Amino acid sequence: MDGNYPRLLLVTANVGSIFEDPDHMLKIWLREFLKTVQHYQPGLLALHCQEVGGKNYEDSMQHVNKFVKAMLSCEELQKYDRARVFLDEDFTAADKFTALGNLYFVHESVEDISIWDFVDCKFIPVVGREVLSGNIETVQIKEKAKFPQDFFPDFKWSRKGFIRTRWNIKNCIFDLVNIHLFHDASNIISMQTSPSQYSKNRKAAFIHTLKRFEEDQYDKVPQFIFGDFNFRLDSQALVNELTKKTTSNQTKGKKGQVNKICYTEEVNNKVVLTVETKGFDCHEKHSEIFLKKSKHLRKYDNEMILYKDRLYEYEINFPPSYPFSEDVSDGLSYMKTRCPSWCDRLLLSHSAKNIIVQNETVVPKYDTIGKDSCMGDHKPVFLFFHLKKSQGNLEDSVVSSQSPLPLAKSLSINGNIIDPIDLEDINIHDFAQFESEHGLSSDFKASIRKRGSGIELTRPNGDRKMSFVEAAKHVQKVRSVLLRWPNRPRSRHHSSSSEDMKDSDSEEIKSNYYNNNIANSEDCLSANTTESDVSESPSNSPIKINTNPGIGNTNTKHVSIETAEHDEHVSLFIFTPTVSAPELLQLPTATEVIVPSTQVKISHVDTTKYIHIRQQNGKSTRVFRETSV
Structure with a gap:
């Protein structure tokens, strides 16, 4: 970081086409992207992707898995010890699916960062690496919406919407918004009016989004909105200029609609422009007009002007970002399918300019990635800048007062803590949930190793379910971790303090859970089994092992161990998580714990530490108590 100012690299990339040819295009894309990261070495790297998985999402989902794992495991990002990855992948929920992906990586040099x-x-400290994929509707550290069909009633309902996150770096607070607006379905329709009907549709959706941010219940903070806005040139005005001294000839389809328009020079009878529904060809002058002399096209780039009272954009000094050739050997040519335009943008609220450092030596950089390489049909666009310190405008009461947490080199996928060493063997979709499981193809279901209502306990080699003795060993590991829990001030979650959790409630639940002795189960331990039977280190402390379905949740399995010594018991809950578990990421060896953070409360009362787990019915169970003298 220069002068202790955090560096930020914000990147927007429509990655749909790279999943069509992942064996070649994905490698090139990652190479150029990581070269940019290495060059700027940001403290916070924010990558906003659109069309994650491509057009045929279900067929390409396996490539999304490779893409995310390549990012997490690459050498260039190993010093980014914290990450939050949001992948809206549930294509079975048509009313919610946006195919957006927000990927954030935090460098080890950034000491104080939290997410809203x-x-x-409230702000939550960012600890460890976390991937949230599949259906992410219940994830609380993001805001997401798909644009209603009303915004484009005459067209097919497409995957367009936004995902917003809010960040706090050393009390400098700001929003990062990933957005994807509607495209131009027909070149011929887009040139009929100025502005086009498509431009009006985009305006309606974008104004709706901006008003939502302006009128919601959250404090107003600086915003960076970057994504595929699909802003297009004023086609009518551009075509009029390109065809001043020409005659036109129209070709119509069977239903009388215009399918093709050819513009021919009057002097030499040469065709200079051909426009079709999905064709825009300036013939031999195509590259010269749109690549070599693109600056003169800026006067037709008018859609951003509609929002200048609300938003700011740094000066554009690069060619249109779309539609580039998808030939992996050609990174400089445009496809002749659409009129080249600056679709991919980074816009910021006027208040955001106040948190960006700009002086004689430090100037923000606004440019494209992979200028000479094939990056798919969209060139990624980035904004690099230095962030001013302590420019946030939230009240102190809503900023987390927790002391900085130890950094944990851990990985969580949808609340399931994974050993990063085993990343190569992990499929992130093993842990994803989908609204309509029957909407998944049989091939995709077969590729996922862990389906069903919960996460099954398996042996390390994955050949069968663990016996109850093996499960008990896992619980003992959890107990050893809890015993090493560091001293810390009271941390409140969904209740205020341990005094609120009445002993009568705890005892009632304990009796419900633990009265069912498992001695009758052939795969379980008897009640008088000793700890030495289930633990690596022998002990004379007798234990009692019980199992029950979870209260109020048929998808929950529960395993517990009670020790006679110290009147302690430790529980392991295994169930489908709906939220992340940042607190558990701090545990140095708690790889077997699968408990959502909203169900865990750690508290201090005088010299005693308590850990409670809250159940679906609102009651709580004490799973650990330690008194120091």
Whole structure:
């Protein structure tokens, strides 16, 4: 970081086409992207992707898995010890699916960073790496919406919407918004009016989004909105200029609609422009007009002007970002399918300019990635800048007062803690949930190793379910971790303090859970089994092992161990998580714990530490107590 100012690299990339040819295009894309990261070495790297998975999403989902794992495991990002990856992948939920992906990586040099919880309205320290994929509707550290069909009633309902996150770096608070607006379906229709009907549709959706941010219940902070806006040139005005001294000839289809228009020079009878529904060809002058002399096209780039009272954009000094050739050997030519335009943009609220460092030596950089390489049909666009310190405008009461947490080199996928060493063997979709499981193809289901209502306990080699003795060993590991829990001030989650959790409630639940002795189960331990039977280190402390379905949740399995010594018991819950578990990421060896953070409360009362787990019915169970003298 220069002068202790955090560096930020914001990147927007429509990655749909790279998943059509992942064996070649994905490698090139990653190479050029990581070269840019290495060059600027940001403290916070924010990558906003659109069309994650491509057009045929289900067929390409396996490539999304490779893409994310390549990012997490690459050498260039190993010093980024914290990450939050949001992948809206549930294509079975047509009313919610946006195919957006927000990927954030935090460098080890950034000491104080947190992310906003939009439900509990508080900042949560960012610890470890976390991937949230599949159906992410219940994830609280993001806001997401798909644009209603009303915004484009005459066209097919497409995957367009936004995902917003809020960040706090050393009390400098800002929003990062990934957005994807509607495209131009027909070149012929887009040139009929100025502005085009498509431009009007985009305006309606974008104004709706901006008003939503302006009128919601959250504090107003600087915003960076970057994505595929699909802003297009004023086609009518551009075509009029390109065809001043020409005659036109129209070709119509069977239903009388215009399918093709050819513009021919009057002097030499040469065709200079051909426009079709999905064709825009300036013939031999195509590259010269749109690549070599693109600056003169800026006067037709008018859609951003509609929002200048709300938003700011740094000067554009690069050619249109779309539609580039998808030939992996050609990174400089445009396809002749659409009129080249600056679709991919980074816009910021006027207040955001106040948190960006700009002086004689430090100037923001606004440019494209992979200028000479094939990056798919969209060139990624980035904004690099230095962030001013302590420019946030939230009240102190909503900023987390927790002391900085130890950095944990851990990986969580949808709340399941994974050993990063085993990343090569992990499929992130093993842990994804989908609204309509029957909407998944049989091939895709077969590629996922862990389906069903919960996460099954398996042996390390994955050949069968663990016996109860093996499960008990896991619980003992959890107990050893809890015993090493560091001293820390009271941390409140969904209740205020341990005094709120009545002993009568705890005892009632304990009796419900633990009265069912498992001695009758052939795959379980008897009640008088000793700890030495289930633990690596022998002990004379007798234990009692019980199992029950979870209260109020048929998808929950529960395993517990009670020790006679110290009147302690430790529980392991295994169930489908709906939220992440940042607190558990701090545990140095708690790889077997699968408990959502909203169900865990750690508290201090005088010299005693308590850990409770809250159940679906609102009651709580004490799973650990330690008194120091």
